[in-house]
Amino acid sequence: MSKENKKPMYGQNMLITTSNWGPYKTFKLMPITEDCPYVEIIFDPSSKILAVISKINKSSYHFVPKIDDNGDEVKLKVGKRPNGKDIKEQRVMMQTHAEYYIVDDQEIKDFVNQFAVNADSYDYTSIIDNDVEQMKRALSSDKATNLNLV
DSSP states (O other): OOOOOOOOOOOOOOOEEEEETEEEEEEEEEEEEEOOOOEEEEETTTEEEEEEEEEEEEEEEEEOOOOOOTTTBOOOSOOOOOOOOBBBBEEEEEEEEEEEEEEOHHHHHHHHHHHHHTTTTTTOOHHHHHHOOOOOOOSSSSSOOOOOOO
């Protein structure tokens, strides 16, 4: 029996939907099958970056608010920190999803075409090609905030 070299099958397991990035209209991709390697993908129209959140976990340090015995954030006694926050923070090692950032317009389009089942019927390229567009109405999502790119 001969062994055939086959390309791995991937893609066509996400759906494009309309979303917002702060006040800007954008699109995101969400998984529609269990075998999808990504948790979420969202396009930042202000910086023209496609943020890809993987299912792969990694350990990394993050600053989190320091809390008291009641679970409330501990306020600074005087002033603010250089980052503008008025709460104490601590650096904690935690498991987070690996993140990848695609910056080239054509690579973003190729990636979306590879993974989105509705890439042909959703006009996501106008969001990539044009300047940022304000949302006509705010979408009801308290999670629709800017990612802090490092």
